[in-house]
Amino acid sequence: MTRPATTPDHRPRTSDPNPGAADRTAGVPRQAGAARRPDVARPPAGRPARTAVAAHLVGRALRRLPLDVNTGPTRGPETPGRPDITLHDPDAFFRRIGRDGLIGFGESYMAGEWDSDDLTGLLTVLATHVDDLVPAPLRGLRPLWVSARPGRDRNTRRGARENIHRHYDLSNDLFASFLDPTLSYSSAVFTAFPARAEDLPAAQHRKIDRLLDLAHVTDGTELLEIGTGWGELALRAAARGARVTTLTLSAEQAELARARIHAAGLTDRVDVQLRDYRDAEGRYDAVVSVEMIEAVGAEYWPSYFAALRGALRPGGRVALQSITMGHRQMRNTAATHTWISKYVFPGGLIPSRRAITEHAAAAGLRTVSDEGFAEHYAQTLRLWRERFTASRQTVTDLGFDTVFQRLWEFYLAYSEAGFRSRYLDVRQIVLAEKPPTAERS
Known part of the structure; x- marks a missing residue:
């Protein structure tokens, strides 16, 4: 690791991670971290209607973009030069998006429910086509699935x-x-x-x-x-x-x-x-x-x-x-x-x-x-x-x-x-x- 240029008496101190970081016991990280990241540790309770809507809209959007979409352990044919997304747990993935939109998308990655061999390439495609992810007639419903910033x-x-x-x-x-x-x-x-x-x-x-x-x-x-x-x-x-x-x-x-x-x-x-x-x-x-x-x-x-x-x-x-x-x-x-x-x-x-x-x-x-x-x-x-x-x-x-x-x-x-x-x-x-x-x- 690259060390900062310090004198021995001013060695940088490692502080405790914030509430989004690891629980630790004697310096050994616990992988669950449920108490610190409850929204990542377990998917949200199922809301079948919202999950179904998310699966339909997001699934359709992903299939229309220049991406290779894989579900489960079996990978489909890959297109050279195209990034991929592999859904290890499609149900949890769509449940999270159905409840929390893009927050759920990120939390699903943190939870290991999906992966990509080219994460930056995948996210670049999504950022380039961000206005195409939700059909125009439904964009006015955005306030129904986004959360307001917390006052704290x-x-x-x-x-x-x-x-x-x-x-x-x-x-x-x-x-x-x-x-x-x-x-x-x-x-x-x-x-x-x-x-x-x-x-x-x-x-x-x-x-x-x-x-x-x-x-x-x-x-x-x-x-x-x-x-x-x-x-x-x-x-x-x-x-x-x-x-x-x-x-x-x-x-x-x-x-x-x-x-x-x-x-x-x-x-x-x-x-x-x-x-x-x-x-x-x-x-x-x-x-x-x-x-x-x-x-x-x-x-x-x-x-x-x-x-x-x-x-x-x-x-x-x-x-x-x-x-x-x-x-x-x-x-x-x-x-x-x-x-x-x-x-x-x-x-x-x-x-x-x-x-x-x-x-x-x-x-x-x-x-x-x-x-x-x-x-x-x-x-x-x-x-x-x-x-x-x-x-x-x-x-x-x-x-x-x-x-x-x-x-x-x-x-x-x-x-x-x-x-x-x-x-x-x-x-x-x-x-x-x-x-x-x-x-x-």
Whole structure:
């Protein structure tokens, strides 16, 4: 496993997994995990009518897509180049979808009720044809089978701390098992495709350097970073001579970021604060925030952009890196409890470009530049997924059971498919203060 660059006195601590991770006894994972994941451990009680409707609609949709569909232990003829889906327990598969839609689809994978020899390829086909999965006349019935987001996931100050803890405080060692040595957990920028594993550290530095350039960070710049990660951007900015204040709500990330900054001899240039972005203090020459807005939640986007504007000195710049989706898709997702919000990023929502522009403008910021690079995120996620798959024994030794590993594999493949299908994009956006409105004579 790739270890973070720490001194012996600052070895990353493995925290207990969140409620979606393994039950453990003396470090040995239990595979059932019923108490922690009851919705995965057993299929829902049968509702024959809903199960029959799901079997008819989903079964028909799968057969119409460029997929090979297999049911039970016998595999049918395979078409070269086409991904497959094998239903080991069709009844449980359709019962879950009949009750919980796409949440049930993901939980069925976690439970081992279906598999694919090309999971990312399968999910890419589904993402590309997402509007074809339910017949048009029935799409208006969507509210009958989707769940509303639970109120406990709201990103109040307390809720935001808990939501961040549930993902980013899983274990520093878990993230180190599939990230590259820079510990960068956001899209890299490559110079050639297909990207190789050995290209990833340089590609992550290229992404960081581009953001710092966009924000005009140089020697003497006072920089605010919202969303520390494990400290690589702060290290890179400090090496340029900037003075960096970086904010995070993750205790695990803050501890390791401080250790890495100490090891680099840059503690006099970087201040890591365990602080909510809404409580940021001071004004800065530049603000950088990398894939942080997705965790804020639509309810709090006005507060987020107000914090960006409030932290900026006259003439300063904000450089954002954000995942985006189409505006209509964002509106549909905003009030919906999804598999990602249930198991991976509680309280999160990916914005649209329109939402970013409108909320930035309302806060007094204008868009200076906006560049997308979705194919680079697909490559980044592929490399993470391959590293995670190769590190299964390490992940098991950390106490994460089979169901958690299938959860994480599905999450990485699901995300990669979103970028491969262009359902998702990732963009680097520069914002600056709006010029004062000229007074009319």
